[in-house]
Amino acid sequence: MSTDFQSIPLIDISPLVEKWDDSNMTQDEGVVEVVRQLDKACREAGFFYVTGHGISISLVKEVRKLTHKFFSLPHEQKLKIKMTAVTGYRGYQRIGENVTKGIPDMHEAIDCYRELKQGMYGALGDPLAGCNKWPVDPPSFEEVMEEYISLCTALSRKIMRGIALALGASLDDLEGKRAGDPFWVLRIIGYPGVSSIDGQDLPNNDVGCGAHTDYGLLTLVNQDDDITALQVRNLSGEWISAVPIPGTFVCNIGDMLKILSNGIYESTLHRVVNCSPKYRVCVAYFYEPNFDAAIEPLDICTKKTGGTKSYEPAVYGKHLVSKVLTNFVT
Numbered sequence: 001m002s003t004d005f006q007s008i009p010l011i012d013i014s015p016l017v018e019k020w021d022d023s024n025m026t027q028d029e030g031v032v033e034v035v036r037q038l039d040k041a042c043r044e045a046g047f048f049y050v051t052g053h054g055i056s057i058s059l060v061k062e063v064r065k066l067t068h069k070f071f072s073l074p075h076e077q078k079l080k081i082k083m084t085a086v087t088g089y090r091g092y093q094r095i096g097e098n099v100t101k102g103i104p105d106m107h108e109a110i111d112c113y114r115e116l117k118q119g120m121y122g123a124l125g126d127p128l129a130g131c132n133k134w135p136v137d138p139p140s141f142e143e144v145m146e147e148y149i150s151l152c153t154a155l156s157r158k159i160m161r162g163i164a165l166a167l168g169a170s171l172d173d174l175e176g177k178r179a180g181d182p183f184w185v186l187r188i189i190g191y192p193g194v195s196s197i198d199g200q201d202l203p204n205n206d207v208g209c210g211a212h213t214d215y216g217l218l219t220l221v222n223q224d225d226d227i228t229a230l231q232v233r234n235l236s237g238e239w240i241s242a243v244p245i246p247g248t249f250v251c252n253i254g255d256m257l258k259i260l261s262n263g264i265y266e267s268t269l270h271r272v273v274n275c276s277p278k279y280r281v282c283v284a285y286f287y288e289p290n291f292d293a294a295i296e297p298l299d300i301c302t303k304k305t306g307g308t309k310s311y312e313p314a315v316y317g318k319h320l321v322s323k324v325l326t327n328f329v330t
């Protein structure tokens with residue numbers, strides 16, 4: 001984020017979704033326009049909505065409906081898939097268990113990660129080794145989420161091709177050794193509403209998720225249509241609401257893309273405050289580099305920014321593990 005944006009742009013990415021694998025895509029006028037809009041959005045806000053993404057709205061809604069159902073179950077039921085260090089930090093975390101900058105977040109969640117076997121990446125990956133913990137109720141939960149994950153992975157790959165072109169890189173510069181075997185994270189999140197006594201709303205300043213940046217390349221946010229809670233910080237420090245636009249995903253840039261772009265794009269700070277009396281859910285899909293990828297500024301981006309690399313190289317998996325270990329202090 002490098003401007004005082006007041007709203008978050010909406011991009012119809014259908015030309016990119018249609019042509020992403022066409023060898024002539026870079027000559028297509030529609031694609032060129034999408035790339036231009038992606039570049040502008042990534043430079044100015046680091047956040048954008050996408051429409052024309054090709055994922056069925058009924059699936060997107062089903063994912064949220066199952067999430068509401070799961071979080072409405074009794075606590076004991078949810079604890080059957082409890083997240084611990086032994087489960088590889090996979091599974092259910094109660095409200096307040098996730099911590100952002102030392103303050104407990106007022107959300108509960110199920111965290112899922114791409115499969116990772118013990119020793120697969122040496123000691124680096126071991127904290128996250130394990131299998132995802134899926135609830136047996138609602139019955140279709142695991143199947144629907146897995147389908148959703150595979151569609152989000154395919155969509156993110158297409159958007160990342162557009163972003164590669166937007167940076168002036170080659171189509172496949174954000175694939176191969178960098179993200180050809182992308183790690184992914186799914187956070188299935190619930191934020192309680194403001195409680196009320198005798199119909200009177202209580203003042204509630206509890207933060208559902210404290211200000212943070214995302215860790216990887218690109219995030220796809222699937223949020224409830226009827227509650228505004230996600231806020232994005234602009235250059236002057238104002239919080240701009242990402243008001244839900246039904247049928248769209250909110251997309252944002254993560255820390256690894258900030259490094260790759262040598263700061264041409266930044267991972268924008270955002271937070272969640274649910275001031276509504278209603279329970280809100282969000283299913284956030286994170287598209288990330290290869291777990292063991294060494295990420296450093298792309299040559300083209302270093303050239304464009306004066307020839308000096310502004311960031312030290314980072315190993316994505318190391319960044320992720322250090323974040324996860326500080327999110328859960330118990």
Ligand SMILES: N=C(N)NCCCC[C@H](N)C(=O)O
Binds near residue numbers: 098099100101187212
């Ligand atoms: N995988 C991602 N991006 N998760 C976002 C969680 C943000 C909150 C976390 N406690 C933190 O402080 O980062």
Ligand SMILES: O=C(O)CCC(=O)C(=O)O
Binds near residue numbers: 189214221223230
């Ligand atoms: O709830 C949301 O809208 C966004 C959640 C988020 O920022 C995250 O999990 O990283």
Ligand SMILES: [Fe+2]
Binds near residue numbers: 212213214270
């Ligand atoms: Fe986030």
